[in-house]
Amino acid sequence: MTEIRYSAAAIPTSPAVWLDRRGDAAVIIIDNPPVNASSAAVRQGLMAALRQVGAEASCVVVAGAGRTFIVGSDIKEFGKALPPPELPEVLAAIEACPVPVIAAIHGAALGGGYELALACDWRIAAPGATVGLPEVGLGMIPGAGGTQRLPRLVGLPRGIEIIASSRRVPASEALELGMIDALAGEDLVGDAIAFLAGRGKRLAARLTPPPAGPDEIEAAAAAALARGRGRECVKEAIAAVRLIETTPVEEALRLERAAFQRLRVGEEATALRYNFFAERAAAKPPVADAPRSIGSAGVVGAGTMGAGIAAVLLAAGLPVTLVDSDAAALDRARQAIGSTLADLERLGKLAGSSAAERLSGLDSGPEVERLGGADLVIEAVFEDMEIKTGVISRLGDVLKDGAILATNTSYLDIEALAAASGRPENFLGLHFFAPVPRMKLLEIVQCEATAAPVLATAFALAKRIGKLPVLARPGEGFIGNRIYARYRAQCEYALDDGALPQEIDAAATGLGFAMGLFAVSDISGLDIAWRLRRSKAASRDPRERYVTLPDAVCELGRLGRKTNAGWYDYDDKGGPRPSDVVTGLVRANAARHGRPAPDARTIADAILGAIVNEAALIVEEGIARSAEDIDVVLTNGYGFSKSRGGPLFQAALMENRRVEAMVELAANRAGWGFRRGDVAALLAPLRDRD
Numbered sequence: 228m229t230e231i232r233y234s235a236a237a238i239p240t241s242p243a244v245w246l247d248r249r250g251d252a253a254v255i256i257i258d259n260p261p262v263n264a265s266s267a268a269v270r271q272g273l274m275a276a277l278r279q280v281g282a283e284a285s286c287v288v289v290a291g292a293g294r295t296f297i298v299g300s301d302i303k304e305f306g307k308a309l310p311p312p313e314l315p316e317v318l319a320a321i322e323a324c325p326v327p328v329i330a331a332i333h334g335a336a337l338g339g340g341y342e343l344a345l346a347c348d349w350r351i352a353a354p355g356a357t358v359g360l361p362e363v364g365l366g367m368i369p370g371a372g373g374t375q376r377l378p379r380l381v382g383l384p385r386g387i388e389i390i391a392s393s394r395r396v397p398a399s400e401a402l403e404l405g406m407i408d409a410l411a412g413e414d415l416v417g418d419a420i421a422f423l424a425g426r427g428k429r430l431a432a433r434l435t436p437p438p439a440g441p442d443e444i445e446a447a448a449a450a451a452l453a454r455g456r457g458r459e460c461v462k463e464a465i466a467a468v469r470l471i472e473t474t475p476v477e478e479a480l481r482l483e484r485a486a487f488q489r490l491r492v493g494e495e496a497t498a499l500r501y502n503f504f505a506e507r508a509a510a511k512p513p514v515a516d517a518p519r520s521i522g523s524a525g526v527v528g529a530g531t532m533g534a535g536i537a538a539v540l541l542a543a544g545l546p547v548t549l550v551d552s553d554a555a556a557l558d559r560a561r562q563a564i565g566s567t568l569a570d571l572e573r574l575g576k577l578a579g580s581s582a583a584e585r586l587s588g589l590d591s592g593p594e595v596e597r598l599g600g601a602d603l604v605i606e607a608v609f610e611d612m613e614i615k616t617g618v619i620s621r622l623g624d625v626l627k628d629g630a631i632l633a634t635n636t637s638y639l640d641i642e643a644l645a646a647a648s649g650r651p652e653n654f655l656g657l658h659f660f661a662p663v664p665r666m667k668l669l670e671i672v673q674c675e676a677t678a679a680p681v682l683a684t685a686f687a688l689a690k691r692i693g694k695l696p697v698l699a700r701p702g703e704g705f706i707g708n709r710i711y712a713r714y715r716a717q718c719e720y721a722l723d724d725g726a727l728p729q730e731i732d733a734a735a736t737g738l739g740f741a742m743g744l745f746a747v748s749d750i751s752g753l754d755i756a757w758r759l760r761r762s763k764a765a766s767r768d769p770r771e772r773y774v775t776l777p778d779a780v781c782e783l784g785r786l787g788r789k790t791n792a793g794w795y796d797y798d799d800k801g802g803p804r805p806s807d808v809v810t811g812l813v814r815a816n817a818a819r820h821g822r823p824a825p826d827a828r829t830i831a832d833a834i835l836g837a838i839v840n841e842a843a844l845i846v847e848e849g850i851a852r853s854a855e856d857i858d859v860v861l862t863n864g865y866g867f868s869k870s871r872g873g874p875l876f877q878a879a880l881m882e883n884r885r886v887e888a889m890v891e892l893a894a895n896r897a898g899w900g901f902r903r904g905d906v907a908a909l910l911a912p913l914r915d916r917d
């Protein structure tokens with residue numbers, strides 16, 4: 228792996244930049260660990276170094292110290308006024324440098340880092356490097372010339388695609404496209420200097436872009452807008468690139484900067500930054516203990532979840548033993564795992580290995596004894612206390628000493644399962660979400676006796692299999708399902724009072740959910756919850772507000788998409804479409820109660836009030852660590868839009884009086900049994916952020 232060091236003769240030009248020499252070349256090295264973010268000290272140091280590079284230097288190489296070039300701007304600076312000099316000023320100084328300047332890229336050159344490379348005359352990269360402009364992914368656009376310089380190198384259609392998708396481009400593709408000019412060998416800086424032999428200045432901002440027809444540009448813009456679902460930053464990015472067709476470059480750079488400045492303090496960028504930090508905090512292990520090494524894993528229960536879990540473990544290169552008492556289930560699981568691995572291979576997510584190779588790591592059979600050598604076993608059998616207790620206590624006997632045993636239970640008493648395992652210090656919950664290969668979220672449930680190294684291992688495993696972990700403590704439904712139950716209840720109360728499924732779903736999507744509750748329920752199927760409700764009917768408290776409409780819909784045989792009828796109608800051509808049958812049921816039910824149907828605002832307020840209130844209780848009870856963690860759960864496991872930050876982020880934007888009023892509304896609609904949490908205390912840390 229390329230690693231850049233500077234010589235003993237190097238001199239600092241700021242705490243984060245060094246000026247070195249190699250022959251008669253000047254080498255400017257950015258040293259701002261961990262990722263050489265282009266923060267104020269870097270920008271100041273670059274200006275000073277460029278001033279010091281005298282006419283005696285034949286050329287200038289800009290490189291990053293350590294293992295990477297510049298992995299972007301300093302995200303912590305984004306929400307505030309930027310200390311001078313701002314990046315465009317530094318880039319102008321690079322362009323004005325009298326001798327040729329080359330960016331020598333290893334690791335990654337992203338965002339402001341790649342914009343800096345674009346302002347250099349040439350770019351050379353080590354083979355494993357990646358380059359890109361990920362600003363749109365953070366709700367912004369490149370603000371230091373990226374929209375003007377990149378398309379002049381790669382053409383407007385490709386420029387639009389790269390900027391709007393915010394994708395990272397590997398060095399080999401970057402070379403093909405013209406994003407870099409050469410690939411280096413072992414000696415990146417030496418090769419950079421050699422590359423400049425016979426080459427002079429070549430400012431990207433002065434180039435005429437490779438030709439592209441208006442149709443091609445329109446098509447690229449339309450594709451980007453469709454992928455970006457009309458987000459403002461995507462529109463702005465396209466508009467900025469298209470300035471190249473109409474506007475002199477100096478003016479276009481000014482307009483680009485203005486759009487960047489506007490977007491970076493806007494709601495979407497603020498929300499996405501909040502997500503970025505919240506996810507990073509959530510994924511940080513809560514203990515400093517070293518994780519145990521996991522060389523092999525086991526999964527018991529080869530149903531929907533077990534097959535998905537086995538697939539992601541195999542994809543990460545772990546050999547997996549899958550156990551199920553039902554041979555047909557094992558066959559189906561093998562098929563499902565094979566096709567998941569094939570999908571991942573197509574998406575380039577198997578790190579060079581093939582689906583067939585990964586699948587060869589799968590062993591399966593009916594006997595739990597096969598798991599005696601596994602370092603970690605995840606139980607995913609039926610959600611039934613008796614069955615799970617039996618399987619877990621048997622596993623407790625079979626597993627080797629020190630092996631970790633985890634359950635994927637959603638609702639059962641996890642402390643009782645820990646006790647049944649006979650190894651409570653090596654026991655915890657790993658609550659995956661369906662479909663496992665797609666859903667990033669993993670709730671890691673720490674039981675009373677879970678040992679610190681076991682917890683550390685779970686966090687390390689999450690990282691290894693590409694999941695985003697959030698720490699939870701035992702409690703019915705942990706974090707996500709507990710909040711979802713309150714959300715569901717409010718949707719049902721609205722239905723009970725005469726609002727139609729499509730109206731309630733619209734209120735939920737207006738809040739930020741990707742789909743409404745009823746549309747989602749139709750996809751999952753309505754029968755499982757129906758069965759659960761019937762099994763709990765006898766123990767239900769009669770004071771609880773119980774909405775009968777979901778049962779009435781099921782009684783008509785409307786079980787969701789699989790029967791082409793649920794809360795909505797479906798047919799071969801698709802759906803969901805509002806259903807006259809359901810409308811009739813809802814209207815008749817409301818007429819019996821005689822309550823007025825709530826309007827869209829009331830529905831949305833009650834939903835958000837219920838979510839915020841339950842979140843407050845969950846944090847008070849110590850089941851989740853923070854409001855941020857809860858937003859991470861809802862954005863990564865329940866389809867809440869990251870561009871909106873999360874429901875708690877949204878609530879924190881409002882005055883507390885308004886949030887309290889929403890909770891009051893939710894409480895009134897729920898009636899008996901509604902417990903109040905301290906929402907002001909929950910949201911205070913979010914409101915205090917800078």
Ligand code: NAI
Nearest residue numbers: 528529530531532551552553556607608609610636637661
């Ligand atoms: P499933 O019904 O699809 O699969 C369960 C499998 O366990 C079946 O193949 C069955 O043959 C096997 N099994 C049952 N008893 C067994 C025993 N004694 N020994 C070996 N195998 C046995 O269930 P699903 O949906 O995969 O759920 C599994 C667990 O994951 C449950 O605890 C559930 O609550 C939890 N979960 C489910 C989610 C979902 O969306 N389906 C989401 C998160 C957790």
